[in-house]
Amino acid sequence: MSAPVLVINCGSSSIKYQLVDGDTEEASTSGVIERIGQSESVVTHTTDDGKRVWNEHVADHAAGLEAMVRACEEFGTPLSDAGLIAVAHRVVHGGERFVQPVVIDDEVVDAIEELAVLAPLHNPGNLEGIRVARRLFPELPQVAVFDTAFHTTMPERAHVYAVPEEWRKRHGVRRYGFHGTSHAYVSRKAAEMLGKDPKQVNVIVAHLGNGASITAVERGRSIDTSMGLTPLEGLVMGTRSGDIDPAIVFHMHRSTGASFDELDEALNKRSGMLAMTGVIDMRGIDRAARSGDRAAELALEIYCYRLRKYIGSYIAALGGADAIAFTAGVGENSAEVRARALEPLTALGVKLDESANQAGGPIISTSDSLITAMVVPTDEEGEIAAQTASLLRS
Template sequence: MPKPILLLNCGSSSIKYQMIDADTEAVMAVGLVQKVGDPTPGTIDHEVDGETFHDETYFPSHTEAIAAVVKMFDTHGPDIVDAVAVGHRTVHGGTDFNSTTVINQSVINKLVELSGLAPLHNPPGIAGIRAAREILPDVPHVAIFDTAFFAELPAAAHTYAIDRELARKYQIRRYGFHGTSHQYVSGQAAEFLGRDISELKQIVCHLGNGASVSAIDGGHPIETSMGLTPLQGLVMGTRSGDVDPGLHAYLGREMKLSVSEVDTLLNKRSGMFGLTGKTDMRDIDQLIAAGNEDAKLGMDVYVHRLVGYIGNYIAQLGGIDAITFTAGVGENAANVRKMVVDKLSYFGAVLDDEVNSVRSKQPRRISTPESKIEILVIPTNEELAMVRETIKAIGG
């Protein structure tokens, strides 16, 4: 008898969803709702048994969007009433939530209080939770936090050098994100290598449109690149990553921009988009091949920042056993992996260029036998990790 778990990832204008059987870990359905809250018609695509069903209608709010998801399940299957729980991806848990949590009204109230820490992410997530609980009230709902895996970062790693009383009052610290992926991939890397995770010093590079890197010692994270918000750290698709904090004041003075306008600039008009005009690495590769100097510089900045973090983390770990690439860029951009690993030759990392160039959806080793560091590519599966967390939270 299947044990279906419905997973919801609610953005401001979209909802990604999957239903996965917790027993077999097989994907039963997957879908995407777009243009939630938009005045123009939105779309919903629902895939089950290899067939995709499409519909277009208006989604004034997340309530109507979730209702459309339920209708797709009712019409095309699988039966949503068989779901034993709903797992919600929740970006920011602040200092209040350091593990997956069964949702009740007090949890929702606390998430609302924390919205200031993730104003772009938490409010739509809360809207999705409310809508799903209203439409599916008879099953437990669970919040899986992006920040939870990094909740126990060492104090020296998570503390900012600002007024300590102000930091305590407003919960200002480095939280880290993509925690579900970093936890899953580090566990899979240990399994792939046939070693106990408690023995391993690992660096995980989660490289997608959002990107982060973590240092994991014996299964416990000791560093990660993202901070109070997902803006800190690596160069990303549209996010700047690290910049001088004084940039906000400078642009405010020189361009008469508000803090909100600078925040939008750094989150949505920077990163690879700001440097090259593109966010897809394939498009950037084409520009580089055509001799575009901006694209070449953008790629150099991207790699420079990532290598800098990796070198820092090798020092913080006191050595390194494995470096793993994951997520869209990490799994598919062979040239990015090569540029990074070639710069790590001082540490004894040696890439197998032939193996690295082969596209695959399977976990694989891309270093040579003589390499002193295991270089791996492990596809992330945040949805599967969310299912496991959901089952754990509801007691099996």
């Protein structure tokens, strides 16, 4: 590796990590530590020699990152011998302040903590990983790469909400958008698949995982995206409602006496596909729909209808699109979701190739389709490493 970067993504109860070359975006080691803080955690560590999975007690994020260091020493290349140029951290919310990656210092740590009010489910976990990694790797630059940064190019017409001025100016209420590293990476790869420079094409990127968002990318720049102040707005997701009438919150508060924290938890963790079907796995929902399960069929139709509406609106926002790129777990693996989203869009210039779609692409539209539909595997860690290497060389 010419520019090895340790990429860390800390959630509230998990840690994902990869050792990635910032020049080639290729990973030699990856892993995930799940169920941190529970009686028995699960560690999965993958190298070129294969995948290893074991259980151990991981009390907190400090113990989790220490387990990562031990795993690298025992299986593969010890991190002390990897020639690391930096440790890079995925941070979900950068607010209006962080529009590009930054080298982390105490001031940046304080700012990320202040921004936790905008991402209370994400930034605290990200921040804990930063604090622990700074202690474990004190000699290395620590870099923060923000999910929101790619979307700071949105024009005011896309990011300003029609709410009181005080909310906007004093409390930071606006559209921020998320999954920025994925949208940046996939839109660039989509342009490459078209044989063009990203600045020559308009791409709609549908990042469909448990969390889901869609972005209109005009000549390499995000001009609109479905998630808003928080990751709750937009598409129907695994456990999030996506777009709803905001007055539903007040209606349920008055009708049931539920606190706003309880309603926040319900909309983020007990809504979406889980609320409609009891599960979040799209493969299971698809199988249930095929077997005649009415709830699963309705949920699938709602999911794809919402996605289709966003695609259509972003074709209009862009004044025409060159490509629609599907990515992340559902986007890359569900031919049914892609078909339901695209087949009704023939009038807008999309012609789906059914056999290519079933095969998973990469191109899933016909040769005479005015808009090229494609499947592009995302690589957020590779993008984070590449941005980190570029920052340190600038």
